[in-house]
Amino acid sequence: MGKNYTKYLLIALTLGFFSCNLSNNEKVLHQTLVPTDFSSHILIEGQVNAVNTEVVLCPPSIEGTIVYIVEDGSKVQAGDTVCIIENRELENRFDDIVAQLEQSEAQYEKVLADLEMSYALLMAQVESNKTQTSIANLDSVQLQYLSDQQRKIKELDLERAAIEKEKLQKQLHYLEIINQSKLRRQEISIEQNKKRVKEYKELLSQMVLTSPNSGIARRADVGRRRREMIKEGDEVWYGMSLVEIPDISKVNVFFTANETQFKRMKVGDAVEFTFDAMAGNKAWGKIQKKAAVGQSMDGNSSVKVFDITASVDSFITLPEVGISANCKVIFEEVKNSLVVPQVAVFQYDALKVVFVKNKKGYERREVKIITESPGEVVIGSGLNPYEELALNHPPDEMITNTIFLPINETIDTK
Numbered sequence: 425m426g427k428n429y430t431k432y433l434l435i436a437l438t439l440g441f442f443s444c445n446l447s448n449n450e451k452v453l454h455q456t457l458v459p460t461d462f463s464s465h466i467l468i469e470g471q472v473n474a475v476n477t478e479v480v481l482c483p484p485s486i487e488g489t490i491v492y493i494v495e496d497g498s499k500v501q502a503g504d505t506v507c508i509i510e511n512r513e514l515e516n517r518f519d520d521i522v523a524q525l526e527q528s529e530a531q532y533e534k535v536l537a538d539l540e541m542s543y544a545l546l547m548a549q550v551e552s553n554k555t556q557t558s559i560a561n562l563d564s565v566q567l568q569y570l571s572d573q574q575r576k577i578k579e580l581d582l583e584r585a586a587i588e589k590e591k592l593q594k595q596l597h598y599l600e601i602i603n604q605s606k607l608r609r610q611e612i613s614i615e616q617n618k619k620r621v622k623e624y625k626e627l628l629s630q631m632v633l634t635s636p637n638s639g640i641a642r643r644a645d646v647g648r649r650r651r652e653m654i655k656e657g658d659e660v661w662y663g664m665s666l667v668e669i670p671d672i673s674k675v676n677v678f679f680t681a682n683e684t685q686f687k688r689m690k691v692g693d694a695v696e697f698t699f700d701a702m703a704g705n706k707a708w709g710k711i712q713k714k715a716a717v718g719q720s721m722d723g724n725s726s727v728k729v730f731d732i733t734a735s736v737d738s739f740i741t742l743p744e745v746g747i748s749a750n751c752k753v754i755f756e757e758v759k760n761s762l763v764v765p766q767v768a769v770f771q772y773d774a775l776k777v778v779f780v781k782n783k784k785g786y787e788r789r790e791v792k793i794i795t796e797s798p799g800e801v802v803i804g805s806g807l808n809p810y811e812e813l814a815l816n817h818p819p820d821e822m823i824t825n826t827i828f829l830p831i832n833e834t835i836d837t838k
Contacts, residue, residue, distance in 0.1 A: 457812075470679030471747070477671065486630055639672050677751060679734070680732065706740050
């Protein structure tokens with residue numbers, strides 16, 4: 425339609441020139457009617473987008489400063505690092521907890537060494553008591569040969585050794601309980617510090633963000649009115665978008681339309697795409713979604729544009745995400761039809777007529793219009809292929825006769 429529309433525009437300008445010089449010998453422009461395909465469409469530039477896009481967000485409980493972020497438009501593989509966040513306060517707390525863990529582990533070793541020393545000393549006393557008890561038992565054999573006083577002393581020594589043995593056994597029992605309690609307290613302290621170290625390690629590991637899939641990385645927008653990408657040095661916090669990585673296996677096309685264009689479009693209209701960056705490639709789809717509300721072209725303009733999304737259902741080669749697309753939105757197509765320019769159709773009373781050249785001049789004919797666009801008209805009845813059609817109004821004296829359509833066709837004429 426674009427080429428034909430340009431042609432008809434030139435014809436209209438030419439007609440305007442001739443209309444300034446009307447005379448009985450006025451020159452009339454003609455067109456031979458050749459059956460052709462009619463297409464009512466508009467051309468709009470759009471952009472190829474991914475249907476699904478993975479967004480890398482700042483993780484929960486994380487805030488800090490970006491020290492690295494992947495370049496916009498870089499190709500990444502799943503697992504590649506795309507952003508690193510720094511939080512000095514968090515890192516300092518982690519260092520403190522690691523130091524506490526090391527201190528609690530050292531304290532555990534000290535307590536264990538002290539307890540082992542106490543146990544060894546007590547065991548030495550136990551062994552000494554055993555020796556003393558054995559000697560006392562050997563002396564008890566001689567009790568029958570001793571005087572009463574000496575016997576009494578020996579019996580007291582045996583009794584004292586027994587008491588000492590019982591006391592040492594109790595000390596061993598309580599020492600074991602005390603040792604277990606002290607060691608358990610140290611173990612609990614170590615476990616708590618290990619848990620905190622693990623938690624902070626996980627937090628710090630979340631500050632190195634990786635790509636969930638392969639694709640073209642795109643830095644997230646932080647500007648509201650214009651494209652302003654996030655960058656190194658920016659402060660970020662939980663839930664903030666950092667990097668977008670589209671799934672390049674399925675795409676659609678996004679474009680904006682002015683109000684006039686928007687009103688002509690409807691969901692389901694066919695769209696044909698070509699791509700300057702991929703010569704020879706074509707794709708086909710349909711309008712999938714129309715924005716319910718328009719937005720100003722800039723902050724203060726009263727002119728509104730509307731967002732349109734079109735699917736890409738088939739293609740020669742899958743178009744790349746991010747490239748521009750020439751979108752041909754097709755409203756109506758009629759194959760092998762008689763298409764004439766709008767300037768060649770005139771009003772005659774309540775009828776639509778054209779002028780067909782004959783041997784004596786021009787024949788005024790009523791025509792039935794099937795459909796039309798701003799520049800062209802599809803004729804359903806009243807004309808025949810390869811007839812010569814006037815593109816401007818002939819002088820009245822050159823009009824030889826008028827031919828009307830049958831009544832049943834006239835009723836349907838637009």
